[in-house]
Amino acid sequence: MTDRIQLLPDDEFNQDLIKKVHPADWSNPSPNGRYNLVIIGAGTAGLVTAAGAAGLGAKVALIERGLMGGDCLNTGCVPSKAIISSARAIHKILNSKDLGIELAPEAASVNFQEVMQRMRKLRAEISQHDSARRFQELGVDVFLGEGHFLDRKTIKIGEQTLHFKKAVIATGGRPAVPDIPGIKNINYLTNENIFSLTELPSRLAVIGGGPIGCELAQTFARFGSQVTLIESHAQILSREDKDAAQIIQQQLERDGVKLVFNANTSLVSENEQEKLLTIETAGQTIKLEVDEVLIAAGRTPNVEGLELERAGVEYYPLSGVIVNDYLQTTNPDIYGAGDICSHLKFTHNADFQARLVIGNALFPGRSKASRLIVPWCTYTDPEIAHVGLYEHQAREKGIPVNTFIQKLDNVDRAILDNETAGFVKVHVKRGTDQILGATIVAAHAGDLISEITLAMQSRAGLKKLASVIHPYPTQADAIRKIGDQFNRTRLTPFLKSLLMKWLKWTR
Known part of the structure; x- marks a missing residue:
């Protein structure tokens, strides 16, 4: 039996959540021999590592002291986006006069209790993906409780000892609290x-x-x-x-x-x-x-109580576990993944670092974290999304830059949606169409940034983006317009004069 965890309010949805991600009747399995991989922390990085490694046939143990799913499911991405959706809805309703909809302010109101209940309901539904029993069914030995290192090859949880060939620290972070008097x-x-x-x-x-x-x-x-x-x-x-x-x-x-x-x-x-x-x-x-x-x-890493010194793992209290480009700690048999070791504290970054760790820890992989192209998004309204270098970062690296900007007030779908506050900005290496980075401000910038991320991942430049046919009208057409801007710079006065002569000759 595990220690009982309670979430407030103690309603049916939070009870359902706990039943899935930290069941009170859970019995930890008996360790049997050495594990290929022992993972401490069942947030995004830990879950992806465990599921992927077990799916490949590895013998895997996963340790979690709190709620499986970590910050993202329980106190981060999932609940915040649920209530953001409600906030966007009431804002849209109360600001619909420009769309021809007349509505008295008193005709629409926020029922905060219902908003939060909806969030808890959806969170509990989504939690099935991160549940202890699901991972047990995937072949992972799930241990609920506090784990810490005994030495460079051993982890203890309660009275049980787990031996590993490789281990992963994926304990994430928590809110940093500034030292304010009082x-x-x-x-x-x-x-x-x-x-x-x-x-x-x-x-x-x-x-x-x-x-x-x-x-x-x-x-x-x-x-x-x-x-x-x-x-x-x-x-x-x-x-x-x-x-x-x-x-x-x-x-x-x-x-x-x-x-x-x-x-x-x-x-x-x-x-x-x-x-x-x-x-x-x-x-x-x-x-x-x-x-x-x-x-x-900001955030601070969860390094306390792990006894990292015993395992030969060095860390900084404010930034977390020290890893190299292969995500190895100072103990080469122990890896880090996610917020515990990365300055990019995003769920999707933790996901792909976990995939990298699987290859590097279990196989002769030498994949580098620095090669990951990681976009991110702040889910305000409008959203801000970014990928790659900012202009000042490129210049600091000595890379000359050309910047192309497409404002949304010149994009038909944005005008029709009454969502013209924003832009698409793309930086390229001067004289080329090689994309160095991009920033998008738009109602759904987080969705739009993926097209540019894909272009960077596949080394497709602005010329290629200009040739992509987008459905009309869409806000993503702003990206194609950026490509058109680049193509117009290729039409030099000399080339234009040649084309004019050709067209005149062929009339």
Whole structure:
């Protein structure tokens, strides 16, 4: 029997979720001989590694102390996108006048309890893919409990000892909590507990203007919360291009989010009625009274309790396990995959790192993580998606760049959809059509970026994209228009004069 885990609220959907991903009646199997692969952590990286290796015939053990499915299923991608979908729906309804639909504001409202119940229902349904019994049926020995290394070749879980030829650390990360005076004395929210809310906070402070902070700030503002987003930099989404972040900033402001930049939260406290924040910015002190505080200030790796020193695995407390380009740790028989060792903390990156680990750990593979072309997307509305190099990164590498931009206000489908805020931007190596990177701001940028990712993966340039016939009208046609822009640069004055002479001669 495993330790009982409880999620709030304790309703039928959360009970169903736990029954699948950490069943209370689970009995760990008895280890039998040496495993080809022992994996600690059953998030995306661990699950993909376990399923793939077992499918190839390897003897695999998978250890998880919490909920199988990890951050993505339980407290990340799945629940956040469920409530983002609801927030987009109410925003669309209340802003449909330009589409010819008249609707009084009181005719549509948000039932927050129903929104969250829908999320819990869908999360429980999806969890079947990550369930303990499914992986047991795949031939994986699933151990629920706390695992740690005894030495370079052995892992202990409870009273059981697992011997391995190779091991994978896939323990992921958790929210980083900044050292704000008073933070330990208040009840604050992170992505790990915000999806347990059953009442909409009237006033919400969000500390951190990265992807999680921006997504949830916009979502709760659209639900009706008064949201203040506090960012230490001069812009939100500081990793992204300024022009892309500016579009999101403008939309957040239209949604009612109050933005405070270059800000430092110097003190937080709590009384029976509310939470109080003291914010220093531009020489001013702001006193903010809210009902809830959401910490969205980055991630920190789950390295505690693993006894990595015993296994000869080196790590940094703030960035995680140290790996080489083959995802080997400083113990060559132990690998890392996913958020525990990567600066790209995305589910899809963890997935493909896991695939790489299978080949490198079980076979004579020498696949390099640096060769993965990894796109990402921030699911605000509009979305920001990116792949490859930013322009400043290319220039820092000494690569000359040409940049092509197609604004969505000149793309017919975007005009018809009333979704003209955004653009497609593609960087190529100067004088060639070789794609170095791209940024897309659009309602469904996450879907559009895959076409450019495929082009980069297959080494197809802008000339090839220009020749791809897109259905009309689609927003993806913006990508073809970028290809057309490139082709027009090939029509030099000399070539144009030759063509004119040819056409004149053939009239």
